[in-house]
Amino acid sequence: MALTLTVNGTSHTVDVESDTPLLWVIRDSIGLTGTKYGCGIAKCGACTVHIDGRAARSCTTKASAAVGKAITTIEGLSADSSHPIQVAWVEQDVPQCGYCQSGWIMSAAALLDKRANPSDFDIDSEFADNICRCGTYQRIRSAIHRAAEIAAAR
Amino acid sequence: MTHHEISRRKFIATSAAAGGGMVVGFSIPTAAQAAAVNMNPWESPTDKDGEEINAWLTVDRDGTVTIRLGQSEMGEGVFTSMPMIVAEELGVDWKMVRAEYADANRHVRNDNVYQRMSTGGSGAVRRSRVYLQQAGASARERLKEAAAQAWGVARSTVTAKDSVLSSGNNTGTYAEFAAAAAAIMFTEEEEPAIKTPDQFTLLGTSVARLDTPLKVNGTATFGIDVRVPGMLYAAIIHSPTPGGMVKTMDGDAVRGLPGVVDVLQLGPGGIGNLTYNPEEVPNRVTGITSSVVVVADTYYHALSAVNQLPVTWDAGPGGGSTNATIQAAAFDILHNPAHEAHLPVQDEGDAAGGIAGAATVVESTYTTPFLEHACMEPLNCTVHVTDGRVDVWGGFQNPPGALGVVADELGVEQETVFTHTTFLGDGFGLRSRNHEVREAAAIAGAIGRPVKMLWSREETTTQGKYRPYATYYFKGGLDAGGKLAGYENRIVSQSIFFHQIPQFMRDGLDSVALEGMDARMPYTMPNKKVTWAMSNTHIPPQWWRSVGMSQNPFALESFIDEMAYAAGTDPLQFRLDMLPEDSEFQAPYRLVAEKAGWDSNLPKGQGMGIAASEGFGSIIATVAKVTVSRRGQLTIDSIDVAVDCGHIINSDTIEAQVQSCQVTGLSNALFNEMTIADGAMVEKNFDTYLQLKMSQMPQVNTHLALSGGEKWGGMGEPATGPILGALPNAIFAATGVRIRSLPIRNHSLSWS
Numbered sequence: 001m002a003l004t005l006t007v008n009g010t011s012h013t014v015d016v017e018s019d020t021p022l023l024w025v026i027r028d029s030i031g032l033t034g035t036k037y038g039c040g041i042a043k044c045g046a047c048t049v050h051i052d053g054r055a056a057r058s059c060t061t062k063a064s065a066a067v068g069k070a071i072t073t074i075e076g077l078s079a080d081s082s083h084p085i086q087v088a089w090v091e092q093d094v095p096q097c098g099y100c101q102s103g104w105i106m107s108a109a110a111l112l113d114k115r116a117n118p119s120d121f122d123i124d125s126e127f128a129d130n131i132c133r134c135g136t137y138q139r140i141r142s143a144i145h146r147a148a149e150i151a152a153a154r
Numbered sequence: 155m156t157h158h159e160i161s162r163r164k165f166i167a168t169s170a171a172a173g174g175g176m177v178v179g180f181s182i183p184t185a186a187q188a189a190a191v192n193m194n195p196w197e198s199p200t201d202k203d204g205e206e207i208n209a210w211l212t213v214d215r216d217g218t219v220t221i222r223l224g225q226s227e228m229g230e231g232v233f234t235s236m237p238m239i240v241a242e243e244l245g246v247d248w249k250m251v252r253a254e255y256a257d258a259n260r261h262v263r264n265d266n267v268y269q270r271m272s273t274g275g276s277g278a279v280r281r282s283r284v285y286l287q288q289a290g291a292s293a294r295e296r297l298k299e300a301a302a303q304a305w306g307v308a309r310s311t312v313t314a315k316d317s318v319l320s321s322g323n324n325t326g327t328y329a330e331f332a333a334a335a336a337a338i339m340f341t342e343e344e345e346p347a348i349k350t351p352d353q354f355t356l357l358g359t360s361v362a363r364l365d366t367p368l369k370v371n372g373t374a375t376f377g378i379d380v381r382v383p384g385m386l387y388a389a390i391i392h393s394p395t396p397g398g399m400v401k402t403m404d405g406d407a408v409r410g411l412p413g414v415v416d417v418l419q420l421g422p423g424g425i426g427n428l429t430y431n432p433e434e435v436p437n438r439v440t441g442i443t444s445s446v447v448v449v450a451d452t453y454y455h456a457l458s459a460v461n462q463l464p465v466t467w468d469a470g471p472g473g474g475s476t477n478a479t480i481q482a483a484a485f486d487i488l489h490n491p492a493h494e495a496h497l498p499v500q501d502e503g504d505a506a507g508g509i510a511g512a513a514t515v516v517e518s519t520y521t522t523p524f525l526e527h528a529c530m531e532p533l534n535c536t537v538h539v540t541d542g543r544v545d546v547w548g549g550f551q552n553p554p555g556a557l558g559v560v561a562d563e564l565g566v567e568q569e570t571v572f573t574h575t576t577f578l579g580d581g582f583g584l585r586s587r588n589h590e591v592r593e594a595a596a597i598a599g600a601i602g603r604p605v606k607m608l609w610s611r612e613e614t615t616t617q618g619k620y621r622p623y624a625t626y627y628f629k630g631g632l633d634a635g636g637k638l639a640g641y642e643n644r645i646v647s648q649s650i651f652f653h654q655i656p657q658f659m660r661d662g663l664d665s666v667a668l669e670g671m672d673a674r675m676p677y678t679m680p681n682k683k684v685t686w687a688m689s690n691t692h693i694p695p696q697w698w699r700s701v702g703m704s705q706n707p708f709a710l711e712s713f714i715d716e717m718a719y720a721a722g723t724d725p726l727q728f729r730l731d732m733l734p735e736d737s738e739f740q741a742p743y744r745l746v747a748e749k750a751g752w753d754s755n756l757p758k759g760q761g762m763g764i765a766a767s768e769g770f771g772s773i774i775a776t777v778a779k780v781t782v783s784r785r786g787q788l789t790i791d792s793i794d795v796a797v798d799c800g801h802i803i804n805s806d807t808i809e810a811q812v813q814s815c816q817v818t819g820l821s822n823a824l825f826n827e828m829t830i831a832d833g834a835m836v837e838k839n840f841d842t843y844l845q846l847k848m849s850q851m852p853q854v855n856t857h858l859a860l861s862g863g864e865k866w867g868g869m870g871e872p873a874t875g876p877i878l879g880a881l882p883n884a885i886f887a888a889t890g891v892r893i894r895s896l897p898i899r900n901h902s903l904s905w906s
């Protein structure tokens with residue numbers, strides 16, 4: 001069936017079954033591949049996007065449930081990698097292989113929206129189901145704190 | 155002739171003569187092309203209007219220098235460290251450096267011009283540095299020679315710095331002289347010497363990674379992201395039990411489902427040139443295993459259909475096996491010293507006599523399970539077969555290997571296969587096998603359209619190649635003074651070499667299974683006997699980050715600790731007492747103890763543990779500090795790591811790799827275990843195959859104990875091993891609970 005989704009401010013009409021996970025619609029139908037597939041069961045965070053400003057696992061969100069909502073992917077977080085999270089990530093050279101990073105960045109951006117200055121406890125709780133197999137956790141933590149500073153200074 | 159000299163001569167012999175890159179793949183200009191690395195890293199980040207001075211580098215008219223690397227980026231930082239080595243010699247302004255992958259097809263056509271194009275064994279720097287320095291130095295001298303000829307001066311008067319050549323009042327840029335330099339050939343004698351470490355200015359500093367900008371905005375292309383016009387998607391389900399076979403499959407039941415294009419059977423009885431043969435080693439690891447495939451217009455259609463495909467399996471010879479049966483078979487050998495399977499590894503002095511005369515005898519058995527790699531990016535490969543040319547995209551740890559597998563599978567000449575290596579969403583050894591590449595080639599060959607094959611996470615977890623199990627028996631005798639009087643160690647494990655490269659077995663022994671346990675052990679033991687026996691299973695084994703060091707340091711360093719406590723000696727002192735004065739382990743051990751504030755007498759519930767190991771040319775010593783509640787809740791407070799890799803290229807990468815290895819080691823020690831039931835893997839996804847999380851990540855402090863000199867050690871893997879000993883030792887210090895099997899989560903840590 002035809003569904004109309006708004007991704008990064010652009011409207012896309014796609015022909016998919018309504019129970020198709022949003023992840024595959026974003027990646028394969030719309031062609032935005034920055035959102036990654038890691039587990040398909042909401043246990044790794046690689047597929048995280050924003051739906052109406054809140055972090056959501058696109059692998060377990062049905063495409064039909066996102067109709068009429070504003071979907072933001074890593075490609076739409078900023079036009080020029082200028083979001084404080086992206087700036088801090090570059091400053092601290094967080095990514096290693098990079099595969100998980102879109103998910104972390106989208107999750108971290110949503111966390112900063114909720115809490116301008118998250119504590120370590122906030123960070124631990126927010127990322128209970130995010131995995132980075134390269135083990136960039138230490139730098140992610142530090143970069144989130146740094147991003148909070150950058151955002152506060154703007 | 156040393157290895158270094160061979161590399162240097164090889165560079166001189168081939169690279170200058172190598173001509174003309176090929177235009178490959180689908181080049182789509184994007185905004186990211188201004189970046190130092192293209193989002194499609196197999197494509198050049200520049201417009202390639204430049205002159206190729208040798209196979210490793212080109213100089214564009216605007217002065218941009220593009221440096222090629224033969225290794226694959228899977229997080230370890232080669233996209234930055236390898237170009238740094240060339241740039242150090244070239245004397246180029248680092249801001250003008252761009253990087254791209256070397257072309258495996260050219261490598262194959264051109265007498266292995268890039269020397270070594272696989273990534274593994276923590277070998278990127280230590281095995282390539284000399285010829286990369288030579289490539290940079292040679293280009294620099296040819297640029298100088300070109301300027302000298304133009305200006306009518308001697309080359310010795312020309313200096314080269316920051317891409318500018320000068321002599322007296324003459325100055326010119328590298329770009330101006332690139333064409334002339336490209337035409338200059340040096341004889342072997344004319345090739346310049348390379349810099350020594352004391353002359354480095356770029357190497358050893360902290361340099362920002364060139365690939366980071368692509369990894370914060372979703373533009374970096376991984377294998378899973380490749381999109382080729384007209385592409386179809388394939389989803390696959392393999393025999394749940396490795397080595398099993400499809401018994402029945404009803405393809406017609408799913409052919410009518412949305413988007414389905416075709417249903418295929420792969421492996422024995424289906425398509426595929428090299429198919430699994432249980433009788434043949436190493437075919438058991440490389441051949442296509444029995445599987446079913448659905449090809450569809452989208453991945454989700456393919457996945458849905460393959461999940462609904464009616465199929466029954468014959469489990470084959472591995473059916474019925476479990477962790478218990480595998481361990482029982484190993485223990486039958488391990489606990490029977492007279493068993494004929496034990497092969498001598500090391501026998502020095504009189505171990506039995508030393509133990510017989512000892513005042514105290516310590517005896518223990520240790521075990522470690524099968525592990526899956528858990529690469530963040532599930533396995534995938536995209537193949538397009540056309541008349542006279544095959545294109546292959548994916549995250550290859552060994553691109554020429556992938557190229558060869560595709561040529562073999564499709565029966566075409568290697569020269570007609572073009573691999574396009576993407577960024578890798580982890581490798582850890584899994585992506586060097588190319589079994590998924592062979593499957594994708596077979597599928598694309600049968601379908602006649604470009605196909606992207608993607609394994610689901612469940613297939614990736616249950617159908618990988620695994621870090622093999624190992625079992626260890628130790629017996630140590632201590633004299634009345636607490637000194638080691640005799641040591642006996644029997645190991646029974648599955649062999650990686652036997653399955654993959656049987657010609658590497660020596661006297662029946664697999665040297666990677668014995669890493670750190672044989673003569674390579676740092677400790678001096680007067681009476682020592684070590685044996686090894688192979689007990690294989692139907693489960694295909696594979697390199698797993700740090701290989702033998704992903705398990706041996708757990709057993710050895712825990713047992714050393716047991717002996718230290720039995721001797722009543724501080725665990726650090728017990729180790730230092732067994733190290734020769736001039737041991738390279740002395741400095742890392744002492745530094746890490748000092749930095750961590752080593753203290754073996756903390757109040758109950760707190761503890762420090764120490765361990766060290768050597769791998770891939772680097773020595774790592776580690777102290778873990780833990781707190782364990784009475785109810786057994788473990789908190790890892792901090793980890794200190796001392797590193798002797800000799801020299802460093804990019805200090806930022808050293809710290810990142812030490813942290814990365816701690817996460818791999820902690821996941822391994824605390825959580826990772828593949829359970830086997832009816833010969834098949836039970837854990838299928840991250841809900842049961844658990845990995846370390848953010849909240850469990852301790853502070854990791856990296857300390858350099860660089861010995862310099864001739865030592866150039868790798869850093870991608872070696873820091874994984876020592877934490878496997880340091881953590882259980884810290885837990886023992888805190889609780890009195892001795893962990894003798896991994897993972898730790900299977901044990902109660904409660905104390906009173």
Ligand code: FES
Pocket residue numbers: 036037038039040041042043044045046047048057058059060
């Ligand atoms: S892919 Fe969605 S959470 Fe892992």
Ligand code: FES
Pocket residue numbers: 095096097098099100101131132133134135136229530579580
């Ligand atoms: S950076 Fe590689 S998995 Fe996170």
